[in-house]
Each structure stands twice: as C-alpha cells, then as structure tokens.
Amino acid sequence: MKAAVLVFPGSNCDRDLAVAFRNAGADVTMVWHKDSRLPAGTDVVAIPGGFSFGDYLRCGAIAARSPITGSVVDHARRGGYVLGICNGFQVLTETGLLPGALMRNAGLKFLCKSVEMVVGTTASAFTAGYGKGQRVSIPIAHHDGNYVADDRLLARLRDEDRVAFRYVDNPNGSAGDIAGVLSENRRVLGMMPHPERAAEPAHGGTDGAALFRALTGALTPA
Numbered sequence: 001m002k003a004a005v006l007v008f009p010g011s012n013c014d015r016d017l018a019v020a021f022r023n024a025g026a027d028v029t030m031v032w033h034k035d036s037r038l039p040a041g042t043d044v045v046a047i048p049g050g051f052s053f054g055d056y057l058r059c060g061a062i063a064a065r066s067p068i069t070g071s072v073v074d075h076a077r078r079g080g081y082v083l084g085i086c087n088g089f090q091v092l093t094e095t096g097l098l099p100g101a102l103m104r105n106a107g108l109k110f111l112c113k114s115v116e117m118v119v120g121t122t123a124s125a126f127t128a129g130y131g132k133g134q135r136v137s138i139p140i141a142h143h144d145g146n147y148v149a150d151d152r153l154l155a156r157l158r159d160e161d162r163v164a165f166r167y168v169d170n171p172n173g174s175a176g177d178i179a180g181v182l183s184e185n186r187r188v189l190g191m192m193p194h195p196e197r198a199a200e201p202a203h204g205g206t207d208g209a210a211l212f213r214a215l216t217g218a219l220t221p222a
C-alpha cells in the first residue's frame, strides 16, 4: 500500500505520520505542497497536523489552495483514500472534501491533552480495526477544533453513519461531540485527535495504531 504524506510550510506532524504508516507496513513518500502531482500508484493521501502557513486567514485555508491540493481533490473524486489529521482535517473542510467547518475552540484556549473518544462506526477502512462503541484514548493539540455543522448536516451525518469518532467529554464545543467525520463514499476521513501520537508504547498509548493497521491492511493486495 502506498501512502503519500503531504508537507506544507508549518506542518509539524508529517514525520510522525510517516512513521505510523511505515510501522503498519505502508510504503510512504513525502510530498512537498508545491508538487502538483501525487506519486504514481498512491493509495492514500495523508494530510498531517501542524500550522500550515502559520494558520493565517483560517486554519488550512491557504494549504487548500496549494498546487498539490488539486491532485488530492482529483484523487478523492476518483475514489482514492484521504486521511486528514488535525490541520489536515481543517484542510479537508476548506477544500470541501468534507462538510462542516472547524472554528476556534469554545474555551478560546489551545488544548493539548489526551481525550477519550467513542468509535462511532466501524464501516470504513479507517475504523474497521475497532469495535463499534469502543472507547479509545488519543491526544489532541489544537486551538481550532470546534466542529461546526447545522442541524441538517448533523442529522445527515448521523443517518448516513458517517461519524467516525465522538468525544466522550467534549473538549472544544464541537457540534454533536464530533471528533472525526467520513465523506459520503467513506474514503475520506478527517479527525482532530492525533492517532499517530498514540501509535506505539513509547507514546504512552497505542489506541491510534489500529487505524493505520486497518487502513494499510485493507489496501494491501493479498
């Protein structure tokens, strides 16, 4: 399975994300945002956390207009997989690949801690390694993680079983306690918590590793 990890000026979780994918058995290529094409045969595009372009304008807004992003949108429209974590989730809402928006945390503070989440659905290549309703503990580190969606969108996400993760104790004001959402075809996932920061025992927790294992396993030919 081939993963392309994007790197923007200000990305700071790109190498951790690459390590998590490699440990799961993926073949990883780092891709600078000024490239306009993804490596041939890319199965998954991974958009890492950080502060792309210093979070100017809105988090992820400038990265959503980088040369590589057009190829990411094409990849997703062709049915390719995309994983956006934290700033990556913000980029995905800014491109329109995922609905809703990420606004300032309700408490207006940067939050950096581990949070409990519940797995909302196992019906995706990202979440198939968990049990439905399973509780996982994964770190967050953001100031704009407040997921905003109107009632219609919330009902739609719920009816289509697209809420991948929910906070147990909502840290940032997110609508519907949503911590991660899937696209309509279930191949694009955006999530605020960082599974790559809970992927090996030295991190203090390994609940994030199942995501990388499940995704890599699902896309690796037998």
Ligand SMILES: NC(=O)CC[C@H](N)C(=O)O
Pocket: 048, 049, 050, 051, 052, 055, 059, 085, 086, 087, 088, 141, 142, 143, 144, 145
């Ligand atoms: N860790 C991150 O990706 C941070 C995301 C974003 N820049 C924020 O603080 O909201």
